[in-house]
Amino acid sequence: MKILTYRGLDTAAIPGYDKLAGYLAADDFRSADVKKVGDNLYRARLDRSNRLLFSLYRHQDERCALMLEYIPQHAYEKSRFLARGAQIDEDRIPAVEPAAADEAPELPYLNPKLHRFHLLDKVLSFDEDQEAVYQQPAPLVIIGSAGSGKTALTLEKMKDASGDILYVTRSPFLVQNARDLYYANGWESEDQNLDFLSFREYLESIQVPKGKEITPRVFHGWAARQRLSKELKDSHRVFEEFQGAITGTDPERPYLSRGDYLALGIKQSIFATETRAEVYDLFEKYLQFLDEQGWFDPNIVSHDWLSRIQPRYDFVVVDEVQDLTNVQLLLILRALRDPTQFLLCGDSNQIVHPNFFSWSKVKTLFWREQGDGAPADLIRILNANFRNSPQVTEIANRLLHIKHARFGSVDRESNYLVRSCGPTHGRVGLLKDSDQVKRDLDRRTANSARFAILVLHPEQKSEVRKHFRTPLVFSIHEAKGLEYENVLLYGFVSGEEKRFRDIAADLGEADLQGELRYARGRDKGDKSLEIYKFYINALYVAVTRAVKNLYLIESRPKQHLLELLGLIEVHEGVEHVEEQSSSLEEWRHEARKLELQGKEEQAAEIREQILKQRGVPWTVLRGEALAQLEDKAIVRGEKKACIALMEYALVYRDQRLLNGLIQNGFKAAKQPDKALPVLEKKHYLPYDLKHPGGVLRQVDQYGVDFRNVFGQTPLMIASHMGNAELVEALLDREADTALVDGNGLNAFQIALERACADERFARQKLPAVFERLAPPSLDIQVDGRLVKLDQRSMEYLMLCVAMVLFYQRLGENWGVHGKLLRAIDFEDVLAHFPESIVPARRKKRSYLSSILSKNEVDRDAPYNRKLFKRMQHGQYVINPLLALRVEGEWRKIYQVLSPQRLASRHRDPLRWGDHVYDPNEWSERALEQLRRQLQTLSDPDAKP
Numbered sequence: 001m002k003i004l005t006y007r008g009l010d011t012a013a014i015p016g017y018d019k020l021a022g023y024l025a026a027d028d029f030r031s032a033d034v035k036k037v038g039d040n041l042y043r044a045r046l047d048r049s050n051r052l053l054f055s056l057y058r059h060q061d062e063r064c065a066l067m068l069e070y071i072p073q074h075a076y077e078k079s080r081f082l083a084r085g086a087q088i089d090e091d092r093i094p095a096v097e098p099a100a101a102d103e104a105p106e107l108p109y110l111n112p113k114l115h116r117f118h119l120l121d122k123v124l125s126f127d128e129d130q131e132a133v134y135q136q137p138a139p140l141v142i143i144g145s146a147g148s149g150k151t152a153l154t155l156e157k158m159k160d161a162s163g164d165i166l167y168v169t170r171s172p173f174l175v176q177n178a179r180d181l182y183y184a185n186g187w188e189s190e191d192q193n194l195d196f197l198s199f200r201e202y203l204e205s206i207q208v209p210k211g212k213e214i215t216p217r218v219f220h221g222w223a224a225r226q227r228l229s230k231e232l233k234d235s236h237r238v239f240e241e242f243q244g245a246i247t248g249t250d251p252e253r254p255y256l257s258r259g260d261y262l263a264l265g266i267k268q269s270i271f272a273t274e275t276r277a278e279v280y281d282l283f284e285k286y287l288q289f290l291d292e293q294g295w296f297d298p299n300i301v302s303h304d305w306l307s308r309i310q311p312r313y314d315f316v317v318v319d320e321v322q323d324l325t326n327v328q329l330l331l332i333l334r335a336l337r338d339p340t341q342f343l344l345c346g347d348s349n350q351i352v353h354p355n356f357f358s359w360s361k362v363k364t365l366f367w368r369e370q371g372d373g374a375p376a377d378l379i380r381i382l383n384a385n386f387r388n389s390p391q392v393t394e395i396a397n398r399l400l401h402i403k404h405a406r407f408g409s410v411d412r413e414s415n416y417l418v419r420s421c422g423p424t425h426g427r428v429g430l431l432k433d434s435d436q437v438k439r440d441l442d443r444r445t446a447n448s449a450r451f452a453i454l455v456l457h458p459e460q461k462s463e464v465r466k467h468f469r470t471p472l473v474f475s476i477h478e479a480k481g482l483e484y485e486n487v488l489l490y491g492f493v494s495g496e497e498k499r500f501r502d503i504a505a506d507l508g509e510a511d512l513q514g515e516l517r518y519a520r521g522r523d524k525g526d527k528s529l530e531i532y533k534f535y536i537n538a539l540y541v542a543v544t545r546a547v548k549n550l551y552l553i554e555s556r557p558k559q560h561l562l563e564l565l566g567l568i569e570v571h572e573g574v575e576h577v578e579e580q581s582s583s584l585e586e587w588r589h590e591a592r593k594l595e596l597q598g599k600e601e602q603a604a605e606i607r608e609q610i611l612k613q614r615g616v617p618w619t620v621l622r623g624e625a626l627a628q629l630e631d632k633a634i635v636r637g638e639k640k641a642c643i644a645l646m647e648y649a650l651v652y653r654d655q656r657l658l659n660g661l662i663q664n665g666f667k668a669a670k671q672p673d674k675a676l677p678v679l680e681k682k683h684y685l686p687y688d689l690k691h692p693g694g695v696l697r698q699v700d701q702y703g704v705d706f707r708n709v710f711g712q713t714p715l716m717i718a719s720h721m722g723n724a725e726l727v728e729a730l731l732d733r734e735a736d737t738a739l740v741d742g743n744g745l746n747a748f749q750i751a752l753e754r755a756c757a758d759e760r761f762a763r764q765k766l767p768a769v770f771e772r773l774a775p776p777s778l779d780i781q782v783d784g785r786l787v788k789l790d791q792r793s794m795e796y797l798m799l800c801v802a803m804v805l806f807y808q809r810l811g812e813n814w815g816v817h818g819k820l821l822r823a824i825d826f827e828d829v830l831a832h833f834p835e836s837i838v839p840a841r842r843k844k845r846s847y848l849s850s851i852l853s854k855n856e857v858d859r860d861a862p863y864n865r866k867l868f869k870r871m872q873h874g875q876y877v878i879n880p881l882l883a884l885r886v887e888g889e890w891r892k893i894y895q896v897l898s899p900q901r902l903a904s905r906h907r908d909p910l911r912w913g914d915h916v917y918d919p920n921e922w923s924e925r926a927l928e929q930l931r932r933q934l935q936t937l938s939d940p941d942a943k944p
């Protein structure tokens with residue numbers, strides 16, 4: 001059996017390691033005393049009390065033991081790889097034979113020379129090139145085609161850095177994905193302070209820009225309303241020109257002047273010189289539009305922020321750097337304390353419109369920043385592909401050849417072919433464009449979430465929809481970042497026959513042989529060539545979206561370009577296309593993924609067409625509906641309305657509403673403890689059952705995040721009930737953990753809220769849901785800057801608990817005792833939290849005090865998140881100037897929380913003689929004064 005060791009596992013420091021490894025290598029599981037302790041997790045015996053954890057894999061015909069972790073003193077509960085807190089009774093776990101390895105999962109790639117492996121979401125053995133990059137210190141630029149393992153390698157390199165670290169890329173989806181990969185399998189590091197940010201968030205972390213970021217969709221809507229000549233009709237091109245040529249290129253200016261734009265060289269603009277004046281006219285209108293309609297352009301803001309950026313990172317990773325402009329990249333690099341500590345990666349072949357990105361520009365930028373001290377050897381190339389099938393990679397390589405032969409190299413760096421290490425065998429085929437073929441193909445693919453159709457232009461989508469039912473139809477502009485097992489290109493080449501004919505021109509098979517040599521384009525004089533690049537780039541991007549199988553349907557299949565790609569035979573049948581049907585679960589997952597990638601159109605189509613979801617038929621109590629109910633109950637005293645309002649008030653513990661009802665003589669409101677169980681039975685019963693079929697049926701009907709009458713999602717209720725199985729089922733269905741209820745609390749905070757008030761819940765229910773429910777980070781805004789509070793920080797927990805205490809304690813504390821929130825309040829509630837969630841040292845009052853004071857608004861301290869405002873000695877409220885991003889919008893904290901719901905418990909008036917003293921009035925006055933104070937502090941500029 002081959003022995004591989006996990007990165008960083010210091011085998012020399014493990015007593016008895018060599019002997020044990022020897023047993024395993026010799027397949028002697030008996031001497032190694034191997035037992036199974038988890039899913040593909042085995043333990044072997046080092047000596048009486050120490051154990052070693054490993055996994056089994058196969059590679060081709062070889063068995064492999066992957067050594068993971070040293071477990072000293074039977075301390076399985078501290079293991080990173082076993083579920084945290086695992087208790088293992090060694091006498092009861094089954095012994096294992098080496099033959100278990102024959103059933104183990106297959107490693108798709110194994111470098112025979114390397115004994116170290118890495119682990120993200122899966123096991124990785126680096127190939128020679130990856131290993132060389134792994135060993136190379138920063139600064140480093142990693143260039144590699146789609147699927148060459150850039151992201152994987154970069155993340156593993158990031159784990160070696162220490163201090164303040166930034167991972168940034170344009171797409172929020174990729175950021176989330178990278179973060180998930182990074183922390184997969186329980187990775188933790190004490191000496192890293194990590195930020196995973198999308199470029200937008202990075203801008204916000206310097207200063208939140210005013211307005212919203214302009215999106216292609218908004219831009220197209222606006223451009224469609226302008227009177228434009230034919231040359232400017234393609235608004236994608238115009239948008240690219242604005243974002244890549246007029247803005248974003250020159251760090252000295254927010255955008256080029258008209259004169260400079262008109263004077264750009266032919267390679268620096270997508271538009272011919274004679275059209276540029278009109279483009280610039282439109283650009284000026286665009287500036288006006290941004291200003292008037294409250295949008296911002298990220299390039300212009302990036303330029304403005306250059307004057308604000310301060311060094312604050314020790315190490316920076318920029319992924320998909322080809323999606324960023326010069327100015328954006330500069331803004332990132334300027335955040336480095338040591339300007340050489342960066343790692344950039346990308347692939348200029350993944351650009352659809354030529355947006356003037358080139359590696360030489362990146363280098364120039366770096367050298368200009370660095371002066372003479374810049375290292376000469378910055379760039380590393382990865383040319384293996386681990387994602388696509390060899391057949392797809394072959395077509396992609398042919399396209400690179402064609403592009404290269406016709407247009408010359410983009411730059412020296414992007415001049416390579418791709419070597420396939422693809423895990424599976426695939427198929428590439430040209431299909432006849434007949435009704436029969438389309439019908440058969442539709443039948444086989446309509447229910448498959450692993451089959452997508454791509455077209456060149458958005459208008460072609462409606463044509464596709466006439467023949468195909470799948471919701472997964474994308475234009476090339478939407479295709480970035482997508483990958484599907486099967487991809488069909490519909491009329492890609494026939495739709496632009498002339499363009500592709502011109503591109504293929506007189507190229508022959510001989511032009512597609514050998515390696516790419518760096519060369520300028522053949523047709524130097526032909527200035528119109530630039531325009532053609534879009535078509536070939538688009539085809540390249542489209543082809544590489546296919547992980548396994550690629551099909552093309554062409555109405556005119558006899559085309560030179562297709563011939564060059566080796567697509568000569570036209571298939572009249574589609575028997576070889578596997579019929580696939582995806583489960584609703586896969587479709588739900590697909591919809592959520594697309595939504596995160598900003599592909600709302602397709603996500604909505606899946607929800608409507610496949611998941612058949614619709615809106616809830618009841619009225620959700622919020623905003624106007626809630627105000628009306630209040631009016632009917634409290635002003636007009638309608639009985640039914642009183643009951644409904646009492647229920648609402650009970651759900652949100654809105655003492656003020658209850659008090660209102662009591663004053664109106666609605667007695668039931670006086671005894672919330674009696675009314676609450678009735679309410680729970682009426683509304684939450686299905687959420688408490690072992691088999692929550694009823695809830696899941698509703699989820700199927702209305703979507704996983706539907707709102708009940710009180711505005712709660714199923715996840716919020718499941719979390720309130722502490723029903724871990726249901727929570728799990730809902731999260732599997734992609735329930736959104738970031739949504740908030742009528743009190744501004746998300747599902748995680750709702751579970752905390754129960755746990756703070758109920759020791760049994762904290763002990764018995766909370767551990768099972770705690771980690772799964774906590775959103776990975778909270779976006780807060782302090783001093784106009786975005787801070788992402790990571791789930792792993794104590795500040796995250798403190799802010800969440802403070803939001804809970806706002807409702808649970810602040811009303812009573814202030815209304816009765818004249819106190820705000822104090823360390824003792826936090827100590828009180830955290831005291832009964834299990835050790836696995838909050839370790840004892842973090843529950844101590846001194847520690848809690850130190851977190852409160854370290855994060856005081858008026859204190860000047862490093863890493864001060866300014867979460868709290870100290871109002872009196874040791875007494876705090878959440879910083880009224882803090883804003884939270886809730887459901888995509890920035891909202892001030894006291895708009896998220898509801899100060900009007902602050903109230904102390906209703907007390908009976910005291911009487912002696914003729915005197916009546918009503919403590920409720922006193923409390924209410926005090927609380928009103930607090931509300932006003934919070935309001936003033938929240939909005940210091942408001943007129944009194």
Ligand SMILES: Nc1ncnc2c1ncn2[C@@H]1O[C@H](COP(=O)(O)OP(=O)(O)OP(=O)(O)O)[C@@H](O)[C@H]1O
Binds near residue numbers: 126127151347
């Ligand atoms: N050495 C390896 N062995 C096996 N799989 C690998 C290896 N390197 C990368 N992979 C896998 O290949 C896939 C593609 O890797 P990754 O996403 O890092 O590529 P990328 O270059 O960033 O691609 P893109 O530019 O499309 O984002 C991933 O599933 C990754 O786990």
